[in-house]
Amino acid sequence: MRALPEPVQNLIDAFSRLPGIGPKTASRLTFFLLRAPEETSQSLSEALIGIKQRTGLCEVCFNITRSDTPICEICASDQRDKSLLCVVEEPLDVLAIEKTGGYNGLYHVLHGVLSPIEGIGAEDLKIKELYKRVQENEFTEIILATNPSMEGDATAMYLHENLAKVGVRVTRLALGLPVGGDLEYADQNTLLRALAGRRNLD
């Protein structure tokens, strides 16, 4: 005896395919939508269609952009400092940096990191496009903002080696204690980096 009608089971299955959503959360969401007004599921459904049909990658920085504008808002803006380039792994990282309000340069989205284990090499990422951009533009600084993980570090090292030849200044985000964090609970590596990167108070 199946306790659930097929359309309900379908939606639970579809939700379960999303990352971080297990079968329990999937049924909770499904039963919430069953009770909610039709507009709630309707608007989610339409937004899902829009995400694929109405977005594309910016031709310059490879960030997500609307499919009717080949160049994203950031690249097209004349308010941005075009001498700074920040290299990130994913479009979500652009969002994170934009939210800080502390950066006004351009971006370059690699769409991944080098990972020999997963068979991801330089040709699978937007690295060739990065070199081309660096050669064709006069950047004063390239900030390598890949994640401070094994793969992120390796990718930054690899990019640094190749970008150094062009003679541009290449930097990496600071490693250290997170703001509001607790020394006692910081892991050894973070604390080591925080020590090594200590700064003069002036």
Next chain:
Amino acid sequence: MRALPEPVQNLIDAFSRLPGIGPKTASRLTFFLLRAPEETSQSLSEALIGIKQRTGLCEVCFNITRSDTPICEICASDQRDKSLLCVVEEPLDVLAIEKTGGYNGLYHVLHGVLSPIEGIGAEDLKIKELYKRVQENEFTEIILATNPSMEGDATAMYLHENLAKVGVRVTRLALGLPVGGDLEYADQNTLLRALAGRRNLD
């Protein structure tokens, strides 16, 4: 400067409206779908439409059923014990009890609990329908399986008072320690109920 194109922001907003999904999870899901093949968002979108258009409530027990069958699989089945009736708050509770495999009777879904604070009275729930069903059928036992919460208990008490007049046996689910639980970590009330409901070993 908005860092996100409008279709992306739309989907983040739509996900954020779901319970238990905050803005961070919503963007994680959205960027997952941006990377995933189109079928993933497509099938979720279709399932969302189906949930409202292709489901309805069973005319007998008010559980969720397919809109092309006015009576749900459980009510229509001749394999179920039609002398037992289990009263639950939500369709999700039917699912939970069905999964145990320990119950083979019928259900009645109230679609909520009495809650004077939220202004939910007997007329907002499927209580009139429950009385009618109990009068028209010869149940030997009514199991009040509302949640062991303040509102669930109050609803069970209220139903018990009225059902007792009909002369049918009314029971409530046992309260006690959860299986695999730890006496040390059980809250006071649960332990009190477990003591009060202790059973002979035979």
